[in-house]
Amino acid sequence: MAKPITYYLRTDKMPHIWCEGCGHGIVLSAVLRAVDSLGLDKDDVCVVSGIGCASRAPGYLDFDTLHTTHGRALAFATGIKTMKPNLNVLVLTGDGDLAAIGGNHLIHAARRNINLTTICFNNSIYGMTSGQYSPMTPTGKMATTAPYGHIEEPFDLCELVFSAGASFVARGTCYHANPLSKLIAKAIAVNGFSFVEAISQCPTYYGRRNKMRDALVMLDWQKEHAVTKRAASRLSPEELKDKFIIGELGTRTRPEYTERYESIIKAATKETDDNV
Ligand SMILES: Cc1ncc(C[n+]2csc(CCOP(=O)(O)OP(=O)(O)O)c2C)c(N)n1
Ligand code: SF4
Numbered sequence: 001m002a003k004p005i006t007y008y009l010r011t012d013k014m015p016h017i018w019c020e021g022c023g024h025g026i027v028l029s030a031v032l033r034a035v036d037s038l039g040l041d042k043d044d045v046c047v048v049s050g051i052g053c054a055s056r057a058p059g060y061l062d063f064d065t066l067h068t069t070h071g072r073a074l075a076f077a078t079g080i081k082t083m084k085p086n087l088n089v090l091v092l093t094g095d096g097d098l099a100a101i102g103g104n105h106l107i108h109a110a111r112r113n114i115n116l117t118t119i120c121f122n123n124s125i126y127g128m129t130s131g132q133y134s135p136m137t138p139t140g141k142m143a144t145t146a147p148y149g150h151i152e153e154p155f156d157l158c159e160l161v162f163s164a165g166a167s168f169v170a171r172g173t174c175y176h177a178n179p180l181s182k183l184i185a186k187a188i189a190v191n192g193f194s195f196v197e198a199i200s201q202c203p204t205y206y207g208r209r210n211k212m213r214d215a216l217v218m219l220d221w222q223k224e225h226a227v228t229k230r231a232a233s234r235l236s237p238e239e240l241k242d243k244f245i246i247g248e249l250g251t252r253t254r255p256e257y258t259e260r261y262e263s264i265i266k267a268a269t270k271e272t273d274d275n276v
Contacts, residue, residue, distance in 0.1 A: 008032045008042070010062050017056055021207075021215025023174040023200030027121050028057045030177055030198070031092065034184035046087045048077040050102060052128045054094035054121035054200070071101030074109045077116050085258040088188060091118040095136035096126040099155055103135070110164035113192045114257035119184060120157060120195070123202040131205030142209040157197050162250035167192025169250040173199040175222040176246060183248065192256050199226070199244070 009032075018024050035045060045063040049055035051070035058065035064087075068076045073091045081089045098106055098120050109116060125143060126132040133143035133150050136157065140149045158169040168190040172180030180198055187194035201207060201218035212218045226246045227235065235243070 002039075003036055005029060005032055008035065008062055009060055013060050016060055018053060019202075019204045021201070021203040021218075022053065022127075023123060023198075023202070023215075023218075024054050024057065024121050026174040026177050027054075027119065027180070027198040027200050028060070028092070030172070030181035031057075031090065031119060031184055032061075033181040034188060035088075035090075037181070037185050038188055040088055040188075044086070044088055045090065046077075046080055046084070047090045047092060048073045048080065049092045050094075050097035052094035052097045052126070053202075054092060054123075054127075055097055057092045057121075071097055071103075072105065073097065074102060074105035074116070074118065078105075078109060078112075078114055081114055081116055081258055082261060085115070085262065089116050090188070091116055093118065093120055094127070094134075095120055095122040095124065095157075096132075096134040099135040099157060106161065107164040110161045110166040110193045110195070112257040113165055113167055113254045115191055115193070117184070117187045117190075117194045118196070119187075120197050121200045122157070122197050123200040123206055124154075125202050125206040127202045127205055131202075131209060141206075144205075144209075158195065158249045161193075161195045165193070165254065166195050166250070167252055167254055167256075168194035168248075169197075170195070170248045171197040171199070171244065171246050173222040173226050173246060174201060175219045176226065179246070186248065190251075192254055 047058040047063050048066045049058045050073040073093050077089050077091045122136050124136050132145040136154045137150045162169045170183040172183050184196050187196050203215045207218050225243050227243045228247050232245050
């Protein structure tokens, strides 16, 4: 890393609120190393979040930042990017913030293919409000609102976002922090909607209720259950059953929203001028 991490931090906002062993700090440092590797100027980066432990991240960052309302980060980010298309707009969000209350904004941002980079800090739970299940809680796992085990199936967020129209989707974990950072850098460089699901750990609520009280046990779980696409291709469906795939999962080129918006404004302005 060319610059020390503190260069990107509002150190006067420390200490942070995250519990000991929380994965969110690892994801955040992966984001900062990605920004640093791309050599982006701090003034050209804007970071937007909703509400939750993950969404507290921008408060510690020395960029232009917006801490908005629960689930609405992508709506605010869309407004910023439309008005300031040259900014690199990053959305840092939790799985509850993004996939539950914010789910509708997510699929439409992907459908529009607007050039935003969304990093979902997925800890499979609502951490900030004490461990209710989220759309990413695996079937059978415990949550305060699922005391006998969760009966729903979680989304495959990368599949959902790619199906909706995103240009780039990828998945990484806190255990694989360096590859995660590289995936985030790739996502930022994409001209279109890019999405990285970062598997994070919440030892305080998810871990405690699911026999993984210790953050190291949770990191080990990530290590044991993550497989690359190449490794997955050698496994049987049975062997793949409790695994998830990490790495770049989808990439395509599609027209980008703010470029289309710009050209329609130009055409409309010309028409108005021609009519004067
Ligand atoms: C409109 C609204 N509904 C509910 C809440 C309560 N609330 C705050 S944070 C949160 C969940 C956050 O979970 P997630 O996004 O997964 O982030 P984590 O805390 O796990 O990092 C909820 C339900 C709120 N603040 N506003
Ligand atoms: S409650 Fe969970 S998600 Fe929130 S800071 Fe603590 S460990 Fe992290």
